[in-house]
Amino acid sequence: MTTPLLDIEGVTKRFGGLVANREISFQVGRGELVGVIGPNGAGKSTLFDLLTGFLAPDAGHIRLDGVSIAGLRPDEISRRGVGRTFQKLKPFGGMTVLENVMVGAFQNTADPRQARAEAERALESVGLTDRAHAHARVLSTGQRKRLEMARALATRPRLLLLDEITGGVDQRGIPGLVELVRRLHADGTALIVIEHNMRVIMGISQRVVALHLGEVIAIGPPATVTSDARVIEAYLGRAYAG
């Protein structure tokens, strides 16, 4: 059995008296797409912050390709092949869309021309080529989400963490985003996707991890997890559980 790409074991994070993540354990294989669901406050974004170095775990192991990455800085983790988008979008507002993505592309080259070419490719794959020279701050929410993805993609990550990409996007935009994620997956990138939209999760995930109050309450194929009584109870309350 090959080493999983990402191995999370017993990860715990506390903020004072609040336990945001408690004993979280799961694995992500090479090229696998794992969905993460859970009501607000379940600890999903905290988990992303732990995986990408913005927070350090109080206990547990986080291993990328067998090597521990817990406690490394965000830029160090990024250079090891982990990319992410932020739930609260962070575009480089004063720079153009193309320049934004070039910042990502520069991780793999110091040559501005190569970075530019790579950035143009990334923009093409997310469908933002026609807005390449617009300033990032004038983009709509849906376009900003694509920009964040393109920027992360330009770093050529092995593992991409997407944080609620359909949030704030109108209904017409969602299928396009889903298609984009499917294509990324088909190209071989491993993905962890936080989502609230159940149909999206069902449609793209190979496995789903359900979090509630900082703990994992279910792991498995999408159909199994979303019909799990504990998951239903967590989202909708006891009245709706079987």
Added chain:
Amino acid sequence: MTAEVLLQGIVSGLLMGLVYALIAAGLSLIFGLMEIVNFAHGEFLMVAMFTSYWAWALWRLDPLVSLPLTVCLLFVLGAATYWGLIRWILDAPMLAQIFATFGLAVFLRSAAQALWGVDFLVVKSPLAEGRISVGGLFLGLPQLVASVGSLAAFAGLHWFISRTETGLALQATAQDRQAASLMGIDTQRMFALGWGIGAACVGVAGALLSMFFYVFPEVGATFSLLAYVAVALGGFGNVPGTLVAGVVVGLVEVLGGLLIAPALKYAVVFAIYLVVVLWRPQGLFGRF
């Protein structure tokens, strides 16, 4: 260095510290409301000191007598600064915010210099004059009055903020601008009020300081830096915290001067700022 000199120094640092605390409280209040550092705070102090001086020079009014006048004038100055300048840069990039109040500071300082020259002016024979002896220690009466006055003003400020309806509205606006306005609080008025009160604090401090401190256009510079240090130590936006922080600054200043070198006393204060703010960025009491 005798124990007596040291004790004298500590008391004197304590007294000045209370004045620093009042100055810093105004600055902290403003920052808590809208996350803007008033780089012209020292110059507000300078204006207050000049007001007291001129009230004495022209009408023979003692600083303590003209204090209400000074406070009112500074309140107006603060509110006017909000209305004429700050209102436009509330959501501007930080660079713009820094430079707006910086520009005001430069403007006030050089206007004072252009109008009244660079001479060091002094109020002669104020009402509070001389020294009193308390248990072998000598306390200058003006300094004592100044620190008691500052403490009283500080207490008044704290009472106002935590016990009156307007004060609570001010706190609410500081914590969440949008929520406050949704509850019917006029945020623009709160901001103007905040600036007015912040300046009024400095008005009290300036009037008190003019009893025993030289008055000149550059006088605001040192005080404002000490105030920043006190605010940072106490935690930006944490008004009660500035009381302790102000006293700490006062003590460090005196002890630094006594134990290291008088010329370096401000350097010691700034060094302490750097140390604290690096070890605990939110200050001693702030919650980041």
Added chain:
Amino acid sequence: MRSRLGSVAAWVLLGAALAFPLVFTLPYPRDVMIRIFLYAMLATAWNVLAGYCGQISLGHAVFFGTGAYTSTLLLQQDWLGGWASPWVGMALGALLAALLSQIIGYPVFRLRGHYFAIATIAVGEIVQTIVINWDAVGGARGLFVPIKRPDSLANFQFHESKQTYYYIALALLVLAIGISRGIVRSRTGYYFRAIREDQDAAAALGIPVARYKQRAMAISAALTALGGTFYAQYVFFIDPESVLPLSLSILVCLVAVLGGVGTLWGPILGAAILVPLGEVTRVQFGGTGKALDLVIYGLLIMIVSVVQPGGIMALLQRGSRRS
């Protein structure tokens, strides 16, 4: 299209600048231009750290003073014997300034926003206070640059005419602009700007933020120090009041802010306006001239920050976009 017009304008201006002293032979106009070049250069250096990288330093005089004091002490104390040349001093000053900037940056860059700005003021004040009280480097009395005749490039001293000073100042400005331009187009420039826009997003893209901030600081400090040495060799006297004060730090910022922070031309525009403006107020208002030009500076800073924080460059770009 617009950038080609910009290049043409640049070459025309450069030509005019080169020809200027041949037309204007009196010392006064040359002196004004020299000061415009010097401030433009200092503002360009400040711009690398503050404009492109977004770290607003209000204590940059520290590096100016480092340059001035290093080269002057080298000459005075004759440490390197025969090697004591102002040019060596200039290089050494830049190196020391870069080093000092790393020492300062290490703690100070952990702070953000207002805290950072205040910390830079604090550092500036500490350094100035230390130098004032340090007799070995002249203390409050300052240092005189030993006069050497005849005029020579090797000695970096010219008493007969300001012409060579003019060309050196121009060369320094062109150097600063060249470096600035080179940075903007490179990966370093993109990384600087990303850090300015959003540090966390920058880190998530693999940028070692602290390392790049230090790099910006070092470049900015070294360039500023070059200006300090030039000043010492031009005025022949330095003291804490003239090369280390907060007012100098403010003035350098103002030049950049007025012209346009984060732009290549901004510092030049800012200097071209502020230096002559300072001259006009000084001439018009005689004794109180010093305070009055500061009054105007204060008003200008306020107006610019409220109306157009992007400075004159932003105004020009808005105008051209509309047409």
